[in-house]
Amino acid sequence: MYRYDEFDHDIVQSRVAQFRDQVQRRLEGAITEDQFKPLRLQNGLYLQLHAYMLRVAIPYGTLNSKQIRQLAMIADKYDRGYGHVTTRQNMQYNWPELTDVPDILQDLADVEMHAFQTSGNCIRNVTSDPYAGATSEEVEDPRPTAELLRQWSTIHPEFAFLPRKFKIAVTASKSDRAVIRAHDIGIEIVRNDAGEVGYHVLVGGGLGRTPIIGVTLRAFLPRVELLPYLEAVMRVYNRYGRRDNKYKARIKILVQETGIEDFKAQVDAEYETLDPAEIAVSDSEVARIAAYFAPPEFEALSDEDAEFDAAYKADASFANWVDTNIATHKAPGYAIVNISLKPLDRAPGDITSDQMRAAGDLADEFSFSELRTTHQQNIVLPHVKKSDLPALFKALAAHKMADANIGLIGDIICCPGMDFCALATARSIPISQAISERFSDPARQRAIGEMQIKISGCINACGHHHVGHIGILGLEKAGVEFYQVKLGGDASETAAVGDVTGPGFSHDELLDGIDRLVDFYMSTREEGERFIDSYRRLGMAPFKEVLYGT
Ligand code: HEM
Ligand code: SF4
Numbered sequence: 001m002y003r004y005d006e007f008d009h010d011i012v013q014s015r016v017a018q019f020r021d022q023v024q025r026r027l028e029g030a031i032t033e034d035q036f037k038p039l040r041l042q043n044g045l046y047l048q049l050h051a052y053m054l055r056v057a058i059p060y061g062t063l064n065s066k067q068i069r070q071l072a073m074i075a076d077k078y079d080r081g082y083g084h085v086t087t088r089q090n091m092q093y094n095w096p097e098l099t100d101v102p103d104i105l106q107d108l109a110d111v112e113m114h115a116f117q118t119s120g121n122c123i124r125n126v127t128s129d130p131y132a133g134a135t136s137e138e139v140e141d142p143r144p145t146a147e148l149l150r151q152w153s154t155i156h157p158e159f160a161f162l163p164r165k166f167k168i169a170v171t172a173s174k175s176d177r178a179v180i181r182a183h184d185i186g187i188e189i190v191r192n193d194a195g196e197v198g199y200h201v202l203v204g205g206g207l208g209r210t211p212i213i214g215v216t217l218r219a220f221l222p223r224v225e226l227l228p229y230l231e232a233v234m235r236v237y238n239r240y241g242r243r244d245n246k247y248k249a250r251i252k253i254l255v256q257e258t259g260i261e262d263f264k265a266q267v268d269a270e271y272e273t274l275d276p277a278e279i280a281v282s283d284s285e286v287a288r289i290a291a292y293f294a295p296p297e298f299e300a301l302s303d304e305d306a307e308f309d310a311a312y313k314a315d316a317s318f319a320n321w322v323d324t325n326i327a328t329h330k331a332p333g334y335a336i337v338n339i340s341l342k343p344l345d346r347a348p349g350d351i352t353s354d355q356m357r358a359a360g361d362l363a364d365e366f367s368f369s370e371l372r373t374t375h376q377q378n379i380v381l382p383h384v385k386k387s388d389l390p391a392l393f394k395a396l397a398a399h400k401m402a403d404a405n406i407g408l409i410g411d412i413i414c415c416p417g418m419d420f421c422a423l424a425t426a427r428s429i430p431i432s433q434a435i436s437e438r439f440s441d442p443a444r445q446r447a448i449g450e451m452q453i454k455i456s457g458c459i460n461a462c463g464h465h466h467v468g469h470i471g472i473l474g475l476e477k478a479g480v481e482f483y484q485v486k487l488g489g490d491a492s493e494t495a496a497v498g499d500v501t502g503p504g505f506s507h508d509e510l511l512d513g514i515d516r517l518v519d520f521y522m523s524t525r526e527e528g529e530r531f532i533d534s535y536r537r538l539g540m541a542p543f544k545e546v547l548y549g550t
Helices: 006-027 033-041 065-078 098-110 143-153 223-240 251-258 260-273 283-292 306-314 316-325 353-366 386-398 429-438 442-448 507-524 531-538 540-548
Strands: 045-047 052-056 062-064 082-085 091-093 168-171 185-191 197-203 215-222 326-328 334-339 350-352 370-373 379-385 453-456 470-477 480-487
Touching: 006 033, 006 098, 033 045, 052 098, 062 065, 065 082, 065 091, 065 098, 065 353, 065 370, 082 353, 143 168, 143 223, 143 283, 197 223, 215 223, 215 260, 223 251, 223 260, 251 260, 306 316, 306 386, 316 326, 316 334, 316 386, 316 442, 334 386, 350 353, 353 370, 353 379, 353 386, 379 386, 429 453, 429 507, 442 507, 470 507, 480 507, 480 540, 507 531, 507 540, 531 540
Parallel strands: 168 185, 453 470
Antiparallel strands: 045 052, 052 091, 062 370, 082 091, 082 350, 185 197, 197 215, 326 334, 334 379, 370 379, 470 480
């Protein structure tokens, strides 16, 4: 795992001291809330409906056990005993007191963490594949590239005040678990016909009120050109991105208004003015960073494990959990374990301090002390021996972390909505809970198969409803909440924005409507078809008919 060097330590410590001073001046009334706002936003501190909200960066979703235990301590000491995993792999606290935030930042700094660039119009915390370094699918571990981008973008003086926020995600597998096509820049690490490793660069994806799927800017960017090329992209955006209209300020609008070919020509022209050698990093520096992500020392194991096989045969609940929550590891005899943060009775993505500590202890015992947070708002233990899976399952169950619903209808992405967010037009968490409740029968969930429901409490789309197989958007009219439905969205490598079905629904109508959609799909699906596949085959008309009961 990446370890801070002396520069990182200095930057983080000086930022804590600076912010302590800024908070003190705010508390004394020496600066107004308006003056304080840009300062707090440099440190991930938002002002929400009931309280401040602090968003802690988890670069590329990688955590060690010591860090998650510290996050648990912070949740207990300064918050209400829980945290929230976000769709960009960060951790949010919903109830910190302003006076405590400098101490929280110090406690984070003690375990090499911070809240830089988790808000504001800068390059945000870089996200990646939670299976990085563990999946056999990947061309290479994407985290050294993500770390390179983190170092390049952290307090980059030229890109600290962009027209709008800027999100970058990196993956190295064909299966996209990092939603690179809904990012301002998405990077897929690929190999060309000559066997060289480089970057497929996408630009202009994003959700919000204008959802757009990113398009290819460069099909193959040689490795050495990555930073100079991105620098050129950022310069073009910084210069031409619309600062006159907040809703048109993202790079996706610039790319759309300019056209991808002209945008690319502008980037190429900017690239010509740069001296790539000044920005590009040497092979030895790339190798130095990559060494921090060297794989742990896996034992030489057979992929067949008698203990695992016996438990799988003997215990149906263990077998169901294995079938849904375990992914294939690159090392024989190992597995990638998804821990669901989607139990019936909690908000999707919430994790209690006890669960954080348990996850840390289990990472120590079973996964080389490593954990990941996921875009899907769950946790991953990346490197678990198959023979340890039965014991791990038991331990997770004791902490209510063994729900076997990864990728199923209960694995909902949901934004905070009206329960926490000042911008919300409707509640979203209660909708997700009601859907989970309605489909709580595990056998039915498994029978339905892969299904991604995503819910946002307003048009800002933090809950990714545009790219849900079923997307739900909470709106309000004359004081009454209602819910608009989208179908056919997809956040994966076959990304698509869903289609609006028509007029919205009340809470109860919505649940019955989803029931009918699911029943219809199950009665018409062809062999091996997921909900999204049936929708693509049949189109909107029949689904709309059953949804509206016409
Ligand atoms: C609770 C306070 C929050 C506020 C005030 C807030 C505000 C916003 C706003 C205004 C946008 C639209 C910006 C744009 O498109 O330019 C947005 C987008 C987004 N937010 Fe939030 N958000 C909050 C919480 C969250 C949470 C908890 C998550 C993750 C679970 C999240 C994830 C996202 C994502 C993924 C997008 C859209 C992706 C994109 O940038 O295109 N937000 N948010
Ligand atoms: S989608 Fe709207 S309601 Fe939900 S968190 Fe974002 S801004 Fe708030």
